[in-house]
Amino acid sequence: MDHGTELRTRKLRRGPAVSMLLAGVALPSIALADPTYHIFETPDRPSLNFYGSPGLVDMPTAHALPDGQFTVGVSSFAGMTRSTITFQATPRLSASFRYVGLRDWNDVVPSNFDTYRDRSFDVRYLLKKEDDFWPAITVGLQDFAGTGIYAGEYVVATKSFDNTVLPGSIKVTGGLGWGRLGSHGGIGTPFGGNRGAFDAGDTGGEPSFDQWFRGEAAPFAGVEWAVNDRWTVKAEYSSDAYETEDGSREIFTRKSQFNFGTEYQYSDGLRLGAYYLYGSEIGVNLQYQLNPRKPLNPVKITPVAPLKVRPNRAASPAAWDTQWAASTNQQRSLRDQVKEVLAASDLSLVALKLDSAQAELRLRNDQYQAPAVAVGRAARALAWVLPASVETFRIVLVEGGLAQSAVTVRRSDLEALAYDPQAADALLAVAGIGEAAPRLPDALENDDLYPDFAWSIGPYVSPSYFDPEEPVRLDGGIEATAAFRPAPGWTIAGGLKHRLFGNVGDKSQESNSVLPHVRTDGPRYANEGDTFIDNAYVSKQWKAGNDLYARVSAGYLERMFGGVSAELLWKPVSSNLALGVEANYVKQRDYDGGLGFLDYSVATGHVSAYYEMGGGYHGQLDVGRYLAGDVGATVTLTREFANGWKVGGFFTITDVSADDFGEGSFDKGINLTIPIGWFLGEPDKRSVSTTIRPIQRDGGARLEVPGRLYEQVRSGHRNALEDQWSRVWE
Amino acid sequence: MKHLATGLLLIASLALTGCAGGGREAERSPLFSAGSTLFTILKARTGPEAPAKGKVTVTRALLDKTPGAVLQVVPEKTGLQDFLQRVAQRSDGTPGTVEVWQSSDQIQVILREGVLVGTKGLGGDMRSAEAQTVIAARDGQGGGGERLITLARLDGTAQTVPYACDVTHLGSETIQIVDRRLSARHFREDCAYGETTFSNDYWVEAGTGKIRRSRQWAGPQFGYMAIDLLKD
Known part of the structure; x- marks a missing residue:
């Protein structure tokens, strides 16, 4: 017995350092792995x-x-x-x-x-x-x-x-x-x-x-x-x-x-x-x-009309006239036509700026998981509507009010390559993917986008895994959500849930955690609030520079905590690396899910590095202070598939000892994200995600903040565009 | 298992109905739209609107009444006949005229001088392809060479496959398109890439040099389609 104890203390001291070292060794070797995938391969299972x-x-x-x-x-x-x-x-x-x-x-x-x-x-x-x-x-x-x-x-x-x-x-x-x-x-x-x-x-x-x-x-x-x-x-x-x-x-x-x-x-x-x-x-x-690569239903997208080609300049000089550019009325009419053509592909025009030779379109894509599909359809919409003299198209993807990147294509390249034997690769070779300015001054905007109000009423299920008595507990009921967006980047949103059935709160054992009960009172939260505010917050996000993004949120951020949160993210369009910092001050919410708070409050925050290693491997390191006041780091490694599937694992080591942490010794788990389109075979940008932990304790627990920046920002950056660029003509 | 999984999702979703309004699709509960979409799919598969497997006999009179060019396409997997209309025709930097043919449900088949160089809207499409080796062999006794074909994988990416192809002349045959009997030269194109092979057949009308009938491979997902140019 003595030997066992000694063994464990030694492990305790060595564990984190060795784990970090292991992660450090694992990263380069994973990056070297070759995940080539052959279309005709039917590997033995x-x-x-x-x-x-x-x-x-x-x-x-x-x-x-x-x-x-x-x-x-x-x-x-x-x-x-x-x-x-x-x-x-x-x-x-x-x-x-x-x-x-x-x-x-x-x-x-x-x-x-x-x-x-x-x-x-x-x-x-x-x-x-x-x-x-x-x-x-x-x-x-x-x-x-x-x-x-x-x-x-x-x-x-x-x-x-x-x-x-x-x-x-x-x-x-x-x-x-x-x-x-x-x-x-x-x-x-x-x-x-x-x-x-x-x-x-x-x-x-x-x-x-x-x-x-x-x-x-x-x-x-x-x-x-x-x-x-x-x-x-x-x-x-x-x-x-x-x-x-x-x-x-x-x-x-x-x-x-x-x-x-x-x-x-x-x-x-x-x-x-x-x-x-x-x-x-x-x-x-x-x-x-x-296999994530093999969807239940292959995504089928209804094609758009074939690319409209401009008439020859010498044969029909009138079509190439540039008088239209001087007329505000004609510009407005063109904007309305582009908007209509985009709407047929379920894309939204945010802003359009025209002169006689070039156009910049700002575009919101709520439909296609592959940003290249949105860009390709936008380019063809511009070619369909705009006068022949407009030669350069600049297409800027905008997500949540944040301009992600600018794809620049020449119209003559579109015309020459539409049916090229290697249409997509050839277009990528001549297209430019670069940074987008935060705003586009003097553009014709789409006045229909703001203010925007959306609501939904639907079912919810919320599982809880692996307590000693029951492998899976489940709560379910009705959820109502609403979001109001008065202007770009602003969100006022909230969700109200009413529990109709479930047993998450039936867990008889009280939390035995010696740390502040930042997560282990989950059953009590489930038990005491039948009708509860899931979240209710105001947030504003904006682009602070060409590569810099910012967010400020305040309110009831998640079921267990409310307060204020601020985040800053640096992510150049073509960079594999992103750096972020987030600071929060939060107070623990009352068990009943009303507006009240408990006594516990904490300043929590992290410095984060995100890195795309290539081949679909993604790493993330977060260093900072967690909800229970413990200080440490989280390492996350994720395998991402082009179609949006993500399977990842994470672990968190903090200054909480294994004995104080309790069962499991440190926080760890699995993240799984499955795109909805994978099931449905229809274009759909949404996905379902779940995190599975062997056990939920209080150490190494991170605040859940709605609308974190990184995933929003990179979904329209170079890697995301190029991963599925072959779909640009779809 | 696909059906089992779809069924489970369907049950889960239909049991829990919901509604939403305004704003973006992205904000609605995935469960909700999964339910409604699957319901639509199920209805389309089982409902009275499901397409009948019957074959339409095309007559000259019917064809004369139809405005514009008509292409008949029969995918071998389904055997369902479809009539496509030409929605674009143009020359670009690559030799040969490109034609875009569109079906009633807006699926597009792209031909260069009658050689299949792309499909759109099938899911698992042929993204693009070279046609030069076939076009060149059409007039003479045969030929061949490397032919690049870019095929969509089902995970959103694509792969450009360099096929090694041989085109051989199988002699003259008489083919019947609707009520007309045409004299045509029959070519076969055998392509291989490692273990993967396919064989396309083309019947080139004597005199015009047009491919009037063909059986062409559209990729591992879709397989072969029989194409007849009914009316040009």
């Missing part, structure tokens, strides 16, 4: 095991999932249910998050819960791809953070054989496991002996470097035979003794190390399996795989 990882029945295999693959696995045997999501973050690296429930936990050994529930993280790295001679080799860390019940490491090799006497294909796997995966049939301790024991009461959550690959190692092996496209048969020899479940807790009786199963590929995504495990138990496994 390995099936999943009971841990939701590529594998046999209970043991892993070595093949990686296709790049970007997202899988959900739910398996159950002997009252042990494991639900796992896995994401292939790079072609070689994958990460999993798992939630488990073990029933009958307290039958033999007394415990607080009948069902033991736990969360765990895995990572896998493909060391070597399979080739004609060598097998694929993967190293994996299972439940690597903390003294988890599933903690185990492995090195595994898999080789496929397609042309054998049997029909279909065969994969043969062999590997060596440590920890849990080395608990039966050990062959010695190649990397030393001492390995901490599983301790259900530990705060856990920290990488347990000093345990990995320590202790007894044991071999495992198996065969997978894909009989045809639908059916697969699996057999394996497991190196897991289920010491706790079979031994001390007597959840089930293990009679054999051999597991058998068969799987059926029901549809492209869904796979179902039934198994006989450890000589005594029947198990089932449901696996679902999807």
Whole structure:
């Protein structure tokens, strides 16, 4: 026991520094990864095991999932249910998050819960791809953070054989496991002996470097035979003794190390399996795989009329006359026509400035996830309406009153390249993407845009995950929102919710946090406010310079805090790097969701660096003071897909000790964003986002402020434009 | 699974209806519009408005009554016949005249001298393509070379694929377009890029040199379409 405590204190001191170092090492290597994706590629998809990882029945295999693959696995045997999501973050690296429930936990050994529930993280790295001679080799860390019940490491090799006497294909796997995966049939301790024991009461959550690959190692092996496209048969020899479940807790009786199963590929995504495990138990496994790159419905956009081409100048000189430029009436009429053509594509004209040779159009795009579609349609709208003498089009995307960037195209280039064999690339080569001035003086504006009032009434659901009693709690009800925009950049908005059903507030345990209860009183908030103000605030955002953006907000910013917030962001149009600073002074809101406040108040804020590493990898570092007054930093790494899918992970280390933080030791979680258009197959700029934390504590908690600048600003910058530039003629 | 997921979303959304007004679409609850859009999709698929799979027999009289040029396109995947109208025709820097043909539901098929060089509105479109190797081979005995075709991937990006193509002359044939029998030269274009291949067939009308009939590949999503120039 003494040893264990000592081990943990050492970990505490080392943990953050090593984590930072790891992040520092990981960044360049991720950037080097090559996420090339081939249109005709139909990569082989390995099936999943009971841990939701590529594998046999209970043991892993070595093949990686296709790049970007997202899988959900739910398996159950002997009252042990494991639900796992896995994401292939790079072609070689994958990460999993798992939630488990073990029933009958307290039958033999007394415990607080009948069902033991736990969360765990895995990572896998493909060391070597399979080739004609060598097998694929993967190293994996299972439940690597903390003294988890599933903690185990492995090195595994898999080789496929397609042309054998049997029909279909065969994969043969062999590997060596440590920890849990080395608990039966050990062959010695190649990397030393001492390995901490599983301790259900530990705060856990920290990488347990000093345990990995320590202790007894044991071999495992198996065969997978894909009989045809639908059916697969699996057999394996497991190196897991289920010491706790079979031994001390007597959840089930293990009679054999051999597991058998068969799987059926029901549809492209869904796979179902039934198994006989450890000589005594029947198990089932449901696996679902999807790839963010393959939408449920491909987005179809109704084409616009073909580009209108100007008549030859020598043949019809009258069309090239420039007299119109002197007439305010004619300019207004042109503005109205452009506005109408844009409206047919669901785009809004913000302002238009014309002279005889050039035009600057300021444009609001509320429709297309790809800014290039908006720019391409705007260019064709200008070509449709404007007199022949206007040769240069400057198209400025405006988001929330902020001019994002200016795309400059020559009209003669549009005409020459519309049906060029490489129409999009050729246009990008001659188009300019540059900075846009904050304002366009002396322009013809669109008087219909402001003041603007919008409202909506609809349903809402608000989930809460992973408390010890219930894996998922859910509140739901009716939400009413309204937003009033008196002028560009100004927003007066609010949301009112009424809870109709739910159990988020039923959680019986009071928060045991020793920090100010900035987040852990969530159940009390859910319980005491049936009708509550979700938020209500005034905000103003503006461009303070060509590369500088600013925002000031005040009011009830989120459900638990209200106050004032100010943000400044530097983001040049063509830069991969952005820097921001945000300062807030907030007071904790009353539980009932009314206008009142509690006593707790805090000054919180961060300095942030954002970096687009290329290939869809995105990093963010926030350093500052969090809601509980703790000081530290958050590292976020995200894989972004051109169509708007984002899958990311984050962790926060602050000066709060693991013991004060409580379960989990430090804050961490997963962000997931799915664009609505991916489901619907129609152009749509919106997306749904969720953050999943293994556990919500008070340390490292950040204020939620509506309308943060970075995503608004970069959605129309060079990288966002170029990512989907091929759609400019769509 | 697509149907299962769509169904789940549908159930989730329809159970929770909502309404909104004013302002931007972006502010409305995604659940709300997901519900209404899916309802529309479902209605279109199952309702009485769903298009019938019948084939219209085109007669000369029917064609004469139709103003302008008419192109018949039959995608092999659906077998549904559609009649397209020419909405633009022009010359640009690249050899060969470009024609934009548009269907009743505003999908566009772009041909250069009868060779498919683009589609718009299909989802998974052919963004652009070279046609020169086919155009050049049309008059002679055959030919070929590299042909760049830019295809939309489904994730919003595109890939330019350099196909290696061979055009061979398969001899003269008589084809029937509506009520007219035409003498035409039959060309086949075999293209390959690694493991991926496709074969297009063209029938070039003797005398005019126009491609009157063809079967052309429009990309991995859409597959082949049969194209007949009914009326020029």
